[in-house]
Amino acid sequence: MSPGESTRLRQGLGFILPWLVGFLFFSLYPLLASLWFSLCDYSVLASPVFIGTKNFTDMATDPVFWQALRNTLAFAFAAIPLGTSLAIGLAILLNQPVRGRGFFRTVFFLPSLVPVISLAILWQWILNGQMGLLNTLLHYPLEWVGHWLGTPCPPPDWLNDPHFALWGLVFTGLWGTGHAMVIYLAGLQEIPAELYEAAELDGTNAWQRFRHVTLPMLSPVIFFNVIMGVIGTLQTFAVPFILTNGGDGPGRSLLFVATYIYQNAFSYWNMGYACSLALFLFLLIALITLWVVRIGEKRVHYAGR
């Protein structure tokens, strides 16, 4: 190594040192420590005691954990496709040359700026079964449906009925679609107009253009958003936690793995068990992300390649 290279190496190391120190102390050490704690009975105050794989066997027979896992996966599988479809739909609409386009883009993006706490409290009221805005809107259509069917059709009690609570949360999540919409909008604007012109010359209709031009060209952006969505939804914590005032929702229908980790770590003082749950969640996210990447390899179209 020449003196110049050695100097550059030192400078480079110097620049990355703050990050490296942060990574070692605030990411790698907690990760390794939680690996160890997952094999221990650890209440935070007393020293951890090695108990082998008991936390993992407990997890396998813990019905609350399985319910939290089912809720987490159900939420992810409902929220991601719905959120993605809505964001793409809005982005396509707002990409059309219409008057006041900038205004509408701002309006649809604005809700995603609302802080999570305010968002959850706002939706607590929107979803209120007795006097919520959503049920006020649903009242007359459902009354008409009930009249037509000959049986009363009351609007759902969103946050108190275990059959609807998860859907209430999915709707709450759609409030932040504006963020993904902006990314899709940027992706749409990157699609060369010549591709649409060529497709039109070939006699395609709007749906065919969407199916064979827009979607493939947008697929890298969709891929990115889906990966971020998977990681985000599997770690869902704040909104359901506030929506249920720190509880689990009716029949534990709003208990998620991340919430259960928090409860065990800081409320039940079972840090060892919480670490084993966290490790499981980490592996689950890694596996699902890998699965999505595998699908992406076949389905994502990169124009530059």
Add this chain to the structure above:
Amino acid sequence: MRLLPIFFCGLGLAACSAPEDPRARGRLVLEYWEKWTGYEGDAIAAVVEDFNNSQERIFVRRLTVSKMDQKLILATSGRNPPDVAGLWNTYLPAYVENNALLPLDRLAAEASIGEEDYIPVFWEMCRHRGHLWALPTTPSVAALHWNKKIFREAGLDPDQPPRTLAELERFNEKITRKNPDGTLDRIGHMPQEPGWWMRDFNRWFGGKVWDGESRLLLDSEPNRRFFAWLETYPRRFGGPAMYRLRGGFGNFASPENPFFTGKVAMVMHGVWLNNFIRNYAPPDFEYGAAAFPADEENPSDPVSVAEADILVIPAGSRHPREAMEFIRYVQSQAAMEKLCLLMKKFTPLREVSPGFLENHPHPYLGVFLELARSPRTAPILNIPSFNEYSNDIETNVNEVLRGALTGEEGRTRLSERQQKALQDKLARWQRVAGIREAAWRRELDEAP
């Protein structure tokens, strides 16, 4: 780049703490964490102020801390706890068994504080595993509160509360009003409003949650009756209808409180409710308070559960002796009565001055004092797995009240899961019991 100096100045200003009270100079500063805010926080601040003015050696610096039950244990595990802290009595067993507190037996004895000074139930709740760990401050017991105007409307005697649970349910049927579409317009009583004592409700059926050693007693006859009683609610009023009605209830501390708006006519509440009625209920609101009726025909004594805010000295406190001096001051009759009067509660001390009773704004203070002294009043549940139990009973009881589970199913699920949670906590305790006991004995022998 021009903004950099401003940024660093901002950082510097942010790093500066609030100016220290000049009275703290030259004194030993005692860090005191307290959970209360609002008028309760002001009451504590007034007593702290009195203590700081009463002597010149110690200065108590009060810090309001939210989620105290979690933060205190984390601060203690990080070996940076406050010198003294205000907790709720329910957390005592979990804190003790996790070695988070100092035993106070010797310090209390030196301060001439003893069992004879307190109403028995409040002294009892400060003890665990044979030692004294805390001293009570502001107490409460749960009692029935009823809306007299609604009683009158329903053709009931507004001055005659139900004396048995069966009578409460008869009143409940008379008061409850349904809308034409089957939804509820008003209900006489529902166990989940406010539902704060759900884990202790079995006391009114003569039951206990656990034997105090190792076993849950949820399969006992009184506990079975308690769950069977819960099961009657969805059958009579409709589970979804009750929860839909409840969905429209406002916050406890607001004019939308369902008891104040007349949506619920009978509720179980603590001594504090009177203050909230004065602040939030309509001016013509009329209510009464009495012992909540038990599930028996002729109860010998009224039944209730008691709870209290407690003062503890966390393990690792840097100034335990001075912390005890502050606690002793708060336990003096004058300071305690001032605190309890400002908090609109009664005092946990046996001795009550005539002035306290005369000046107290609560019209039913006598009811609460009688309940606190009743031999059938027990401390609210204190079990090492308290948080797990609270969460689980809330879920299962709500499922029973919604009609999704039968009483038996709810009881069995709760019992199976919570017996395991208790056993895990006890196994943890057994591993360290010898070491802890020896450390506490050492602590007591070598108390500072």
